[in-house]
Amino acid sequence: MSTIISLPDQATARLPRKSFLNEEYGVKSWLLTGDHKRIAILYLVSITFFFVIGGILAGLIRMELLTPPSDLMATDTYNKVFSMHGIVMIFLFLVPSVPATIGNFLIPLMVGARDLAFPKINLLSWYLYMAGGLIIFAAMVLGGVDSGWTFTTPLSTHYLNTHVTTAAMGIFLAGFSSIFTGLNFIVTVHRMRCPGMTWFRLPLFVWSHYATSIIMILGTPVLAITLVLVALERTLDIGVFDPSKGGDPLLFQHLFWFYSHPAVYIMILPGMAVISEVISTFSRKRVFGYTAVAFSSVAIAVFGFLVWEHHMFIMGVSQYSALVFSLLTMLVAVPSAIKIFNWAMTLYRGSITFETPMLYAFGFMGLFTIGGLTGVFLATLGMDVHLTETYFIVAHFHFVMVGGMLMAYLAGIHFWWPKMTGRMYPEAISKVAAIVTFIGFIVTFFPQFLLGYLGMPRRYASYPADFQVLNVFSTAGASILGIGYLLPMLYLPWSLVYGAIAGDNPWQATGLEWQIQSPPLTVNFVEIPVMDHEAYDYEWLANKTVHEVQTVG
Amino acid sequence: MTEKIDPDHQEQHIVGPPVYLTIFVALLVLTAVTTGVAFIDLGVFNPIIALAIACFKASLVVLFFMHIKYSSRLLKMTVLCGLFTFMLLMTLTMTDYISRAWGMW
Amino acid sequence: MDSHSVATTPGELVGGVDPHSHPSFLRHHFESVGQQREAASFGMWIFLLTEVMFFGGMFCAYLIFRNWYHPAFVAGSNTLDITLGTTNTAVLIGSSFTMAMAVYSAEMRRRSQLILFLTLTIVLGFAFLGIKAVEYHQKFVDHHVPGPNFSIQEFVHPSNPRAIPLSPDMAQKTQIYFSLYFAMTGMHALHMIIGISLLFFMVWRASRNAYTEGHIMPVENFGLYWHFVDIVWIFLFPLLYLISRYR
Numbered sequence: 001m002s003t004i005i006s007l008p009d010q011a012t013a014r015l016p017r018k019s020f021l022n023e024e025y026g027v028k029s030w031l032l033t034g035d036h037k038r039i040a041i042l043y044l045v046s047i048t049f050f051f052v053i054g055g056i057l058a059g060l061i062r063m064e065l066l067t068p069p070s071d072l073m074a075t076d077t078y079n080k081v082f083s084m085h086g087i088v089m090i091f092l093f094l095v096p097s098v099p100a101t102i103g104n105f106l107i108p109l110m111v112g113a114r115d116l117a118f119p120k121i122n123l124l125s126w127y128l129y130m131a132g133g134l135i136i137f138a139a140m141v142l143g144g145v146d147s148g149w150t151f152t153t154p155l156s157t158h159y160l161n162t163h164v165t166t167a168a169m170g171i172f173l174a175g176f177s178s179i180f181t182g183l184n185f186i187v188t189v190h191r192m193r194c195p196g197m198t199w200f201r202l203p204l205f206v207w208s209h210y211a212t213s214i215i216m217i218l219g220t221p222v223l224a225i226t227l228v229l230v231a232l233e234r235t236l237d238i239g240v241f242d243p244s245k246g247g248d249p250l251l252f253q254h255l256f257w258f259y260s261h262p263a264v265y266i267m268i269l270p271g272m273a274v275i276s277e278v279i280s281t282f283s284r285k286r287v288f289g290y291t292a293v294a295f296s297s298v299a300i301a302v303f304g305f306l307v308w309e310h311h312m313f314i315m316g317v318s319q320y321s322a323l324v325f326s327l328l329t330m331l332v333a334v335p336s337a338i339k340i341f342n343w344a345m346t347l348y349r350g351s352i353t354f355e356t357p358m359l360y361a362f363g364f365m366g367l368f369t370i371g372g373l374t375g376v377f378l379a380t381l382g383m384d385v386h387l388t389e390t391y392f393i394v395a396h397f398h399f400v401m402v403g404g405m406l407m408a409y410l411a412g413i414h415f416w417w418p419k420m421t422g423r424m425y426p427e428a429i430s431k432v433a434a435i436v437t438f439i440g441f442i443v444t445f446f447p448q449f450l451l452g453y454l455g456m457p458r459r460y461a462s463y464p465a466d467f468q469v470l471n472v473f474s475t476a477g478a479s480i481l482g483i484g485y486l487l488p489m490l491y492l493p494w495s496l497v498y499g500a501i502a503g504d505n506p507w508q509a510t511g512l513e514w515q516i517q518s519p520p521l522t523v524n525f526v527e528i529p530v531m532d533h534e535a536y537d538y539e540w541l542a543n544k545t546v547h548e549v550q551t552v553g
Numbered sequence: 554m555t556e557k558i559d560p561d562h563q564e565q566h567i568v569g570p571p572v573y574l575t576i577f578v579a580l581l582v583l584t585a586v587t588t589g590v591a592f593i594d595l596g597v598f599n600p601i602i603a604l605a606i607a608c609f610k611a612s613l614v615v616l617f618f619m620h621i622k623y624s625s626r627l628l629k630m631t632v633l634c635g636l637f638t639f640m641l642l643m644t645l646t647m648t649d650y651i652s653r654a655w656g657m658w
Numbered sequence: 659m660d661s662h663s664v665a666t667t668p669g670e671l672v673g674g675v676d677p678h679s680h681p682s683f684l685r686h687h688f689e690s691v692g693q694q695r696e697a698a699s700f701g702m703w704i705f706l707l708t709e710v711m712f713f714g715g716m717f718c719a720y721l722i723f724r725n726w727y728h729p730a731f732v733a734g735s736n737t738l739d740i741t742l743g744t745t746n747t748a749v750l751i752g753s754s755f756t757m758a759m760a761v762y763s764a765e766m767r768r769r770s771q772l773i774l775f776l777t778l779t780i781v782l783g784f785a786f787l788g789i790k791a792v793e794y795h796q797k798f799v800d801h802h803v804p805g806p807n808f809s810i811q812e813f814v815h816p817s818n819p820r821a822i823p824l825s826p827d828m829a830q831k832t833q834i835y836f837s838l839y840f841a842m843t844g845m846h847a848l849h850m851i852i853g854i855s856l857l858f859f860m861v862w863r864a865s866r867n868a869y870t871e872g873h874i875m876p877v878e879n880f881g882l883y884w885h886f887v888d889i890v891w892i893f894l895f896p897l898l899y900l901i902s903r904y905r
Contacts, residue, residue, distance in 0.1 A: 108687075115687035117697045183704045190627060191697040192688075218638045221708040225715035229841070238804055238837035240719055246831045251722060254646045255715050305641055309649065318652035528689070567765045568758070577755040581748055584895075588744045591900035599904075603896035611889045618758045618885045625696070628703055635707035639714045643721060650722055 004282070004353050005506050007424065013501035015422045019519040034119030035522050040105035041420070042126050043096060048489070050092040050133055053140075057085035059482065062444075062475040068468055070461035078461035079146035080162070086149030087167060088140075091174045092133050094405060095263065098270030099181055099216075100129070102412045103209045105420060107185055109513035109520065110203050112194025112529045117187040118180075125180040132174030139166040148459060150260070153241040153252040157233040165234050168227040175220045175227075178266070182216030185209055194512075196531035200294070203511055203535050204287055207294040208273030211301040215262045215269075219305070223259035226252065250316055257308035265304040267401060268368075269297060271408030272339055275361050278411050279343050281509040282358035283350025286536035289342040296335035296342075303332040313384045322381055329379035336372055340365065355507075356427060359434040360411035367403025367441065371396055374449065389459075392452025398445045407437070410488065417492065418502030422518045425495045429487060437484030443477025510541050566623040576617045583610050683873040695875050702879040706886045709849075713890055716842050720897065723838065727831040729824055733813045734835035735901035736821065737802060739793060743899040746789045747891065753782035754888040761881045764874040769867060772877070776861045779884070783854045790847055797836070804833045804840070839898055846894060849887050856880060 007013070020037045030038055060081050064072040073081070104122065108115050116122050139145055145167040147156035156164050189210050193202070230252065232238050239245030241252045280287045287293055309317055309325035343365060352358070374396040377383050387393065418424050447470040452458075456467045463471070505514040512529060513520075533540040587606045591599065616622040621632055681691060688694040724731045760775035801809035810829035816822075824832075860880060863869065869877050 113687065117687075118701060119685075119687065121701075179708050183701055183708075186704055187697050187701045191693060191700060214634075217704055217708050218634075218711055221710075221712035222642065222715050225712050228845075229715070229719070232837075232841060236805065236837075238841065239834050240723070240837060246723075246727060246834055248722065248726075250649070251719055254649065255718065258642055258646075258715075305638065306645065309645075317649045320652040321649040324648055523686075567762065570759065570762060573755055573758045573762070577751065580751045580754075584744060584747050584751065587896055587900065588740065591740075591896070591903040594904040599900075599902065600896075603900055604893075607893050607896050610892045614754060614885050614889050614892070618754055618888075619882055624699075628700065631700070631703045631707065635710045638707075639710055639717075642711070642714050642718055646718055647721070650725075 002353055003355060003427075004284070004508055005355065005424075005427070006503075006508055007500055007506055008503040010500055013503065015501060016517045016519070016521075018521060019422065019517065020522040021421075021519055023522045032123070034115065034123060036104050036108055036116050036119065036122055037420070037520065037522075039119075039122050039126050040101050040103075043100040043104065043129070046126075046130060046133065047093055047097055047101060050088055052489075053137070054085055054088040054093055055482070055485065057081050057088065059478065061085060062478040064461055065463070065471045066475050068463050068465045073461070075461045076146060077144075079148075079459070080140075080144030082459060083145050083148050084140050087136060087145065087171065089401075090149055090263070090267070091171050092129075092136065094267040094401060095174075095178055096129060096181070097267075097405070097409045098274060098412055099185070099209060099212055099266075100125075100177075102274065102409075102416055103185065103212075103270060104181070106416065106513055107188055107206060107209060108192070109516070109524055110206050110511060111189060111192055112197055112512050112525065112531060113188060113192040114524050114528075116184045117192055118184050121180050122184055125177045125184070128173050128180070129177035132170045132172070132177060135170030135173065136167055137170075139163040139170060142166070151227075151230060151252075151256065153230070153233070153249040154243070157230055157241050157252075165231045168231050172224055172227050175224050178216050179220045182213035182220075185213040186217070189213075194528050194531055198531075200291070201531055201533075201535050204276035204290065204293050204297070205273040208269045208276065208297045211297040212266050212269040212273075214298070214301045215266050215304060219259040219262040219266070222255055223263075226255040226259070229255075250312065253312050253315060254308070257311045258305075261308040261311060262301075262304040264397075264400070265300050268336075268405050269300060271364065271405040271412075272297070272336075274408045274412035274415070275343060275364055276339075277509075277511070278357045278361040278415050279346050280536050281415070281507050282355060282361070283347050283352050284538055285346055285350040286534075286538065287342065288345035288348075289338075290535065293339055293342050296338045299335040300332065303328070303335065307332050310379060310384070313381060314388055326379055326381050326384075330376065333372060333376055333379070340369055340372075354431075356425070356430040356434050357411040357415040359431060359438075360407045360414065363407045363434065363438045363441075364404055364411065367399050367407065367438075371399025371401075371404055374399065387452055389457055390452035391448040391456045391458055394458050395445050395448035395452060398448070403441050403445065407441075410434070410437070413488070413492070415507070416513075417495070418506045419513055419518045419520070421496055421499075422502055423495050423499030424502045424506060425488075425499060426491050429491050433484050433487035433491075436480060436487070440477050440479075440481030440484045444474050444481050445477070447471070447473045447477075508541065510536050510538060566620075568617065568620060568623065572617055576613050579613060580610055681872060691872070695878075698875045698879055699882075702882050706882060709886060713842075713845070716838065716845065717893070717897075720838050720842070723831075723834050724897075724901075727828065727834060729822070730813070730828050730831035731835050732902040733816070733821065733824055733829070734802075734832045734839070735899060736818075736903065737797075737800065737812065738839075738899050739796065740899055740903065742789050742793055743895055746786055747895045749782050749786045749789065750888050750891050753779045753786070754885050756782060757881050757884045761874065761877050764864075764869045764877040767870045767872075769864065769870045772864050772870060773861055776857055776864060780854055780857045780861070783850055783857065787847060787850060787854075790843065794840075797840075802832075802836050804837045808833055808836075842894055842898070846887065846890050849890070853880075853884055853887055856883075 020035055030042065033039060060073070061078075064070065064078055064081070070078060104116070142163050145162050145164055147160055147162070147164055151164065151168065189202070189206055229238075229240060233241050240247045241249050243249060276287055276293060307325055307329045309321060310329045313322050313326075374392070378387060378393065378396060414425060414430060451467055451470045451474075454467065456463050502518050504517055507514070512531070515529070516525060583606055587603055590602055595602065615632060621629060684691050684694060688697065756775045756778040760772055760779060763772035763775055797803055800812065801807050802812075810826065810832065813824045813829035813832055814826055857880070860869075860877065
């Protein structure tokens with residue numbers, strides 16, 4: 001099978017003498033760093049830690065659901081397990097996954113800057129993430145939270161004696177981490193592009209992250225105040241969500257979902273960012289319809305704020321507002337579809353090769369499309385009444401989040417691994433891992449669509465015996481999926497020592513980050529580059545003999 | 554270092570004390586008006602006038618004290634974005650509350 | 659057009675020729691002081707947007723409950739001391755004026771004037787918090803703090819002959835009014851306390867000439883924060899204090 005990988009001669013290749021990894025030594029140089037690349041690595045390690053915790057919780061859920069009765073754990077414990085799984089996976093893994101690791105690392109490189117606009121705020125963002133994560137971890141260890149990750153009132157405010165307030169405060173801090181990351185990205189993209197880097201020469205990766213950052217700064221504060229109100233309600237019983245005092249539990253849901261729906265776009269847009277880059281590189285073609293994809297990213301961000309009530313259709317909202325939001329939800333599917341079409345047209349007549357990032361990208365295209373289309377089912381009021389709070393919803397969001405976002409994250413990690421570390425991961429086993437992940441994912445989550453349609457409710461530890469066969473399939477798939485995720489956690493660290501030396505541009509990709517050494521210097525560029533060609537300009541790349549940017553070998 | 558700075562020849566427009574003083578007095582007057590009008594029964598217009606005056610006072614602070622009038626288009630757009638999102642939160646939430654068949658309305 | 663990717667002139671390049679031709683406060687990832695100042699300003703405004711949405715959630719709650727329990731909100735609002743409220747508004751607007759003058763002083767590089775106006779801002783800030791404390795104390799004494807000590811007597815049997823008595827049911831809803839009152843003014847006061855703490859730090863730094871040699875950015879950006887806190891109060895005052903005062 002053909003490949004575009006082009007590595008330097010391994011007999012003579014060496015890692016660059018100086019890079020951001022070795023220019024300073026010691027724990028303090030990492031924990032007090034301002035270098036966006038080091039902060040990205042800090043995030044990468046901590047995010048992986050929380051992913052493992054979330055994954056273990058997922059394993060516990062699937063083991064419980066192997067059999068109809070609630071026999072592995074008490075139902076209260078099961079409530080805690082799925083609540084913590086949701087909280088950890090969403091707030092501590094998916095929201096920061098691509099932006100805080102790959103975005104932090106690449107945005108300054110892609111715009112041609114030496115760092116993000118506010119390096120100290122970037123570091124503060126990581127510390128807030130760690131503080132929030134540790135507080136959530138503490139809530140789990142102290143006994144857990146069983147309100148569901150959605151903290152629905154009045155259950156979470158009046159009927160639970162678990163560590164709801166602790167978990168809420170942890171999420172509050174992690175939310176500010178997210179806000180500061182978004183703030184940094186927006187200012188960097190507006191004010192720190194290198195000469196010649198107009199908006200429409202930016203890689204689409206940057207456009208998507210820009211759109212994500214808009215959502216982060218406008219949506220997350222509403223979550224913050226909502227969690228504060230929940231904490232006040234629990235501690236001081238202020239009554240804003242308590243019907244017996246005249247409050248409205250639905251008010252909580254309005255405020256909560258005002259953030260949490262745009263949050264799903266915070267989670268998926270960075271994944272789409274990665275896909276744009278990967279599909280272009282492995283088709284050797286510029287992304288079809290650059291402007292459409294760029295504006296679609298921003299459109300997703302804007303429309304994402306208009307649809308939150310679709311999470312509340314059965315909760316007692318007025319039918320008229322439900323109609324309005326149902327229509328708006330149909331609208332928000334359009335920009336996502338535009339992006340899928342454009343990626344497909346990028347593939348058409350491209351020179352496609354099947355390296356690991358591309359395998360993950362293909363997985364994304366298929367699985368995200370299925371997940372997205374099932375979202376349209378859920379947008380229709382009639383279907384939603386039948387399907388909501390069943391496993392159909394669980395399958396829908398896992399298709400977009402795991403089949404979509406997590407695959408895109410892995411695509412990105414593999415694609416930029418040579419740039420971040422200077423080493424190539426082992427291609428053969430990584431392809432196996434990608435295929436195992438894809439198969440495992442389908443076996444795990446496709447049966448859940450059927451289960452949901454047949455009526456199995458979500459968040460239940462026990463279920464009627466009729467549903468067992470599909471649940472067993474799902475759990476079996478989960479074990480395969482687990483292997484698929486375990487393999488990268490083994491071979492990626494392995495590659496740090498034994499991987500092939502990657503060189504500057506093993507993928508022969510366009511983009512400023514590929515014109516400098518791997519791993520990059522702390523200052524990124526010895527001289528600030530001047531951008532004189534369009535994004536994804538493969539002709540420019542082919543004709544390049546000497547580039548203005550110096551690299552240190 | 555205490556060199557004299559000439560405000561008219563700066564890159565960044567420096568707003569001077571006369572402008573600040575004028576706005577300060579305007580804000581105080583508007584505060585007195587708001588309080589005074591609250592004691593007159595204008596029915597449904599009381600909250601409307603109160604909010605209108607508050608919006609106008611806020612605009613004065615944003616434009617002059619916070620220098621938006623003299624700032625780049627980017628900053629002006631940023632302020633408008635914030636206002637727009639805030640209005641989204643209010644109005645779209647209200648679509649539910651004003652059309653409920655049950656409730657306190 | 660605002661898309662200026664800042665072009666570099668050789669004299670301003672850092673990491674290249676002549677690394678000491680730039681002021682000491684220019685961070686090395688910026689190409690010029692102007693770029694750094696604009697980026698900092700823009701960053702501060704984005705942070706203020708997050709604060710708008712943060713307070714926005716509470717304003718949303720307020721809007722809904724004021725319409726649901728209007729009589730309770732009227733009664734609750736009329737228990738607030740309008741003289742203190744108006745005075746506090748004037749005090750805060752005054753502190754915004756002194757803060758704006760502080761920014762001007764920094765721009766004009768007049769150190770003692772800067773310290774004077776920063777100190778005046780602190781004094782007015784404390785005055786605001788002091789008056790707030792008096793008001794909170796009054797609410798505590800009147801048994802209008804939501805919780806076990808809350809008393810609806812004043813609303814069911816009002817002492818003011820022109821006030822309309824509420825049914826016990828509606829009188830109970832005044833607790834929601836007072837919860838929002840304390841939550842919103844409390845959150846506002848917390849922001850003021852943070853602001854005053856930063857002001858102390860800035861007075862100390864200003865005395866060391868940190869802001870009067872061209873590096874006015876921190877004063878400017880803190881000014882933005884302080885004005886924002888003022889704007890929040892400009893909305894809180896009529897919404898909380900001036901509901902149907904003509905009774």
